[in-house]
Every structure is written in structure tokens, then in C-alpha cells.
Amino acid sequence: MSKLHKTVVVIPKSANSSFPKTPPKPQTVPPPPPPAAETAVDPTSVTNLILKTNPEILPQKLPGLTQWTPDLVHTILKRLWNHGPKALQFFKILDSHHTYTHSATAFDYGIDIAARMRDYKTLWALVVRMRARKLGPGPKTFAIIIERYVASGKADKAVDVFLSMHKHGCPQDLNSFNTLLDVLCKAKRAEMAYNLFKMFRGKFRADMVSYNIVANGFCLIKRTPKALEILKQMVERGLDPNVMTYNIILKGFFRAGQTKEAWEFFLQMKRRKCEIDVVTYTTMVHGFGVAGEVERSRKLFDEMVGAGVLPSVATYNALIQVLCKKDNVENAILVFDEMLWKGYVPNVTTYNLVIRGLCHVGNMDRAVEYMDRLKDDECEPNVQTYNLLIRYYCDDGEIEKGLELFEKMSSGHCLPNLDTYNILISAMFVRKKSDDLVVAGKLLLEMIDRGFLPRRFTFNRVLNGLLLTGNQGFAREILRLQSRFGRLPHQFRL
DNA sequence: TTAGGGTTAG
Numbered sequence: 001m002s003k004l005h006k007t008v009v010v011i012p013k014s015a016n017s018s019f020p021k022t023p024p025k026p027q028t029v030p031p032p033p034p035p036a037a038e039t040a041v042d043p044t045s046v047t048n049l050i051l052k053t054n055p056e057i058l059p060q061k062l063p064g065l066t067q068w069t070p071d072l073v074h075t076i077l078k079r080l081w082n083h084g085p086k087a088l089q090f091f092k093i094l095d096s097h098h099t100y101t102h103s104a105t106a107f108d109y110g111i112d113i114a115a116r117m118r119d120y121k122t123l124w125a126l127v128v129r130m131r132a133r134k135l136g137p138g139p140k141t142f143a144i145i146i147e148r149y150v151a152s153g154k155a156d157k158a159v160d161v162f163l164s165m166h167k168h169g170c171p172q173d174l175n176s177f178n179t180l181l182d183v184l185c186k187a188k189r190a191e192m193a194y195n196l197f198k199m200f201r202g203k204f205r206a207d208m209v210s211y212n213i214v215a216n217g218f219c220l221i222k223r224t225p226k227a228l229e230i231l232k233q234m235v236e237r238g239l240d241p242n243v244m245t246y247n248i249i250l251k252g253f254f255r256a257g258q259t260k261e262a263w264e265f266f267l268q269m270k271r272r273k274c275e276i277d278v279v280t281y282t283t284m285v286h287g288f289g290v291a292g293e294v295e296r297s298r299k300l301f302d303e304m305v306g307a308g309v310l311p312s313v314a315t316y317n318a319l320i321q322v323l324c325k326k327d328n329v330e331n332a333i334l335v336f337d338e339m340l341w342k343g344y345v346p347n348v349t350t351y352n353l354v355i356r357g358l359c360h361v362g363n364m365d366r367a368v369e370y371m372d373r374l375k376d377d378e379c380e381p382n383v384q385t386y387n388l389l390i391r392y393y394c395d396d397g398e399i400e401k402g403l404e405l406f407e408k409m410s411s412g413h414c415l416p417n418l419d420t421y422n423i424l425i426s427a428m429f430v431r432k433k434s435d436d437l438v439v440a441g442k443l444l445l446e447m448i449d450r451g452f453l454p455r456r457f458t459f460n461r462v463l464n465g466l467l468l469t470g471n472q473g474f475a476r477e478i479l480r481l482q483s484r485f486g487r488l489p490h491q492f493r494l
Numbered sequence: 495t496t497a498g499g500g501t502t503a504g
Contacts, residue, residue: 108495143495178496212497247498282499317500352501384501391503419502 041066043075044413050076050090051083062093068100077109082383082415084117084451095129104135108144111137115148117451127168137168143179150187158183159196177204178213185217190226193217208239212248219252224261227252243275247283254287262287276307282315289322297322313339317350324357332357348374348382355385359392364401367392383409383417390420394427399436402427421447425458434469441466441474445481 046065053061066072073094080087091110095102102110107130114122123145130136142165149158162180165172177200184193197206197214204210211234218227227249231241246269253262266284269276281304289297301319304311316339323332336354339346351374358367367389374381386409393402406424409416421443428440440462444454459482466475 140495147495175496182496207496209497216497242497244498249498251498277498279499284499286500312499314500319500321500347500349501356501382501388502423503 043072043079046072047076047079047413048411050080050086055086055089058089059093062090063097068094068097070103070106073100073102073106074109077106077113079413079415081113082417082450084113085449087113088117088119088122101133102135104130104138104141107135107137108141111141112144112148115145118152118453131169137170139170139173139176139179142168142170142176143183146180147183150183150189155184155187155189155192159192172204174204174207174210177206178209181210181217182213185213185220188221190214190217190221190223194230208234208242208245211239212242212245215245216248216252219248219255222252222256224249224252224256224258243277243280246274247277247279250280251283251287254283254291257291259288259291259293276309278304278309278312278315281307281309282312282318285315286318286322289318289326292326294322294326313344313347313350316344316346317353320350320353320357324353324360329354329357329361329363346377346379348379348385351379351381352385352388356388359388362396364389364392364396364398381414383414383420386414386416387419387423391423394423394430397430399427399431403439415450418447418452421452421454422458425462429461429465432469434471437462437465437469438471438474441471441478444478448481 049061049065050058076090077087080090088110091102091106091113094100107126111123111126111130114120114126127137127141127145130141142161145161146158149155149161159180162172162176165176170176181193181197184190184196194214194217197210200206201210211230215227215230215234218224218230231245231249234241234245246265250262250265250269253259253265262284266280269280281300284300285297288294288300297319301311301315304315316335320332320335323329323335333354336346336350339350351370355367355370358364358370371381371385371389374385386405390402390405393399393405402424406416406420409420425440425443428436428443444458444462447454459478463475463478463482466472466478
């Protein structure tokens with residue numbers, strides 16, 4: 001079997017070294033089909049194979065492994081999300097496949113992953129390649145690129161990218177303009193967004209969406225007066241605020257701690273017969289609850305059905321969070337049961353809230369029970385589920401159990417993210433054990449290997465820890481790596 | 495991926 005497989009793989013090797021510039025030609029001799037047992041490979045086993053296989057031999061193993069389809073490729077790219085280098089290698093290998101060609105979506109994923117690793121060279125190479133294949137880059141591609149530049153503190157660069165979109169064959173329009181504003185606002189750069197808004201609102205014919213985005217931007221930085229000013233401008237321009245506008249302002253009041261104003265605003269919405277929807281109520285339930293007014297929160301929750309607005313899962317989640325934080329987990333669980341009783345399907349957020357609530361009162365065993373229930377509910381624990389359990393185990397001094405969960409992640413389809421590594425590395429310092437520091441060192445190496453950039457602080461902390469516990473050899477290894485950083489591709493530069 | 499509501503630690 002393995003011998004047969006080998007002969008299959010040798011054939012495409014010659015064409016492997018560079019990207020073929022021409023579309024694949026129909027072949028007179030069809031390539032031998034992959035062995036029957038491997039034709040229907042599931043995403044999990046392919047992902048695990050990619051993770052386990054040495055990068056040097058992956059290019060030989062992968063192409064003939066299965067019948068590649070866009071869906072399979074997308075699923076695998078998503079699963080490899082927290083292992084950027086592997087994800088990009090996978091993308092590149094399939095990009096030079098004989099018969100399979102990447103979809104626009106796959107390119108967008110690849111671009112997103114490269115951008116997240118701050119590997120801008122690869123990012124732009126993919127953009128060029130995408131265009132050569134007439135798959136884009138499209139508005140979504142630019143939304144991704146802009147968001148990543150903003151997220152890494154390069155808002156000016158993001159604006160440049162927006163302004164040069166048309167040079168890549170993707171003309172700017174109102175949608176892409178609104179996306180730019182939104183990305184800036186979500187990154188707390190409302191002032192910058194507002195300046196652009198003023199500069200270009202005529203050119204792109206700013207609409208209600210643009211105004212809502214900017215108003216929300218100011219709410220996000222707790223500048224509700226400015227948000228109200230935007231609302232006023234909007235009305236002056238003859239644009240009628242809609243329920244989203246009001247919900248934005250309402251949430252803004254809560255965010256800024258102005259519960260009194262929020263209540264007044266809500267009453268005014270009612271008086272003026274504005275539309276009040278499930279989002280309005282969810283905002284109210286959550287807002288009053290986290291402000292400590294649990295009774296009021298509950299009352300609003302009970303009131304909404306009478307007002308003809310049915311709670312959503314998010315509304316239940318809001319109430320559950322409030323009860324966990326300001327009341328009692330047991331009451332939160334009663335609400336959880338009630339929602340099941342009424343036929344709602346809790347999502348992973350619901351479970352995470354209950355799990356966190358239980359962890360918080362030290363009931364780790366029951367928390368784990370809910371994690372198992374989550375799996376039974378054809379819902380999957382996500383990286384947040386794992387992270388919060390790992391965090392509480394470590395805080396509890398049960399570091400082994402935390403590490404056990406971590407191991408589980410690496411073998412399953414929920415790869416650890418940057419937070420996971422930071423949580424665990426920090427935990428390795430509490431017992432002041434030499435062995436723990438060695439684990440911290442290994443975690444540090446592993447996270448770098450997976451495309452995460454440790455902060456300088458983390459680096460030095462691990463280094464000092466190793467030196468203080470007599471692990472000079474390992475410390476030197478890490479030091480060598482640190483000094484190599486200057487020469488590594490710039491995504492690794494400190 | 496054009497706007498609003500639930501997870502995050504302190």
C-alpha cells in the first residue's frame with residue numbers, strides 16, 4: 001500500500017518547484033487515482049496529518065492524498081488558523097497542484113493568515129497571484145487586509161491600502177468606505193474615522209450606515225456626547241435614525257456608565273413609539289445587570305415578552321452572565337434550564353458563561369460536566385472554553401490538569417491560540433519549580449513555531465526563569481533564538 | 495465583511 005502510494009507521488013515532483021503560470025492542461029494519461037481508502041479523507045485526519053508531517057516531506061505527501069475540493073480546503077485552513085506557518089505551507093502546496101485550483105475564498109484565508117503573522121511580503125504576493133488568476137482581490141480581500149493593518153497599529157497604512165484599492169482592480173465604493181470606517185471605529189480610532197468621513201462623505205455619498213458606524217465608534221470610546229452630535233448631523237441631513245441608531249446610543253450610555261441616561265433614552269424610545277426590538281431589550285438586560293441592578297435586569301427580561309418581543313439566545317446569554325456575575329451561578333443555571341425547557345438551543349457562548357460561572361465558585365468538576373454536555377449537544381468547545389478552564393485550573397494550582405487540557409487541544413481540532421500560550425506560560429512561574437520553567441521554555445519555542453509572536457516581556461521572563469533555576473543550557477538555546485530574530489522574516493522581529 | 499445585543503482576565 002505505502003509502496004503504491006510512493007509511486008503515485010513521484011510523478012508530479014518535477015513541476016513542484018515553481019508556480020505553474022499556465023492553467024493545467026488536460027492530460028492524456030490521467031494520473032492514477034489515490035488509493036480507495038484515502039479518497040474520502042475527512043478534514044480532521046488531513047489536518048492532523050499536516051500538523052504531524054515534517055514540512056520537508058509534506059509537499060510529496062499532500063497532493064495525491066485525496067480529491068481536493070474547495071470546501072475541504074476551507075475547512076482545513078480554518079482548522080489550521082492557529083498554526084499560521086502550517087496553514088500557509090498547505091496553501092502553497094495546493095496552489096501548485098496539477099488539477100486543483102484555489103478558490104477566491106481560499107485566497108482570502110491565505111491572505112488573512114499571512115497578514116496575521118505580519119508577513120506582508122506573502123500577503124501582497126498572494127494579492128498579485130489572486131489577480132493573475134482573475135479571482136480578485138475583491139472588497140472582502142481588502143476588508144481583511146485593512147483590518148489586519150489596523151489591528152497591528154498601522155492605521156495609516158490601512159488608509160493607504162483603501163485609497164489604492166482601485167490600482168489592484170477593485171474600485172472603492174460606499175460599502176468599502178463604510179468597511180474602512182467600521183474597522184477604524186472598532187479599533188477605537190473613531191477620531192480618525194470621523195476625519196475620513198468628513199473628507200469623503202460627499203465623494204462616496206455617505207448614508208445612514210456610515211453615520212451609524214461613526215456614532216458607534218464614538219460610543220466605543222465612551223464619547224456619547226459626540227455620538228449624539230453625529231446623530232444630530234444625521235437628522236439635519238435628512239436621514240432618519242433607525243432602530244440600530246438608537247440601539248447604538250443606548251449601548252453607548254451603558255458603556256459610559258450612564259445608566260440613568262440609558263433609562264431615560266429607553267423611555268423616550270417608548271414614548272416616541274420608536275421600534276423596540278430584541279437587541280434593545282438585550283442591551284437593557286445586560287446593561288442594568290452588569291451595573292449591579294439585577295432586579296431591574298430581570299424585570300426587563302420578563303417585560304419583553306409582554307411587549308411582544310421574544311428573547312433570543314443572546315438575551316438569555318445576557319441574563320445568564322448577569323446572574324453569574326452579580327447574583328448566583330445556581331440562579332443562572334435555572335435560567336439555562338428554563339431556556340432549554342422553552343426549546344432554545346444554547347450556543348457555545350451560553351455554555352462558556354455557565355462554565356465560567358462554575359469555575360468562578362470553584363466548582364471545577366461541574367464546569368467540566370458542562371463542557372461534556374456541550375459536546376453532546378453537537379456543539380464544539382471553542383478555544384475560549386479551553387482557555388477559561390485552563391486558566392481556572394492553573395489559578396487553582398492544578399497545573400497538571402491545565403496542561404492535560406492543553407494536550408487535548410493540540411490533538412483535536414481546536415488549536416491553542418496566543419492567549420492559551422500566555423496563560424500557560426504565566427502559570428509555569430507560580431510553583432517556582434525548575435521543571436515548570438523548562439515547560440515554559442518549550443511552550444515559548446512551540447508558540448514561535450506556530451507563528452505567534454511572544455512579547456519581549458514573555459521572552460525575558462522565561463529566559464530569566466530558566467537561568468535562575470539552573471537551566472543554563474536551555475536558556476542559551478532560547479537566547480540564540482532571540483538573537484536570530486533580527487534575521488528572521490520580519491513577522492518575527494521583536 | 496456595510497451598522498446595533500451574549501464570552502475575556504482585572
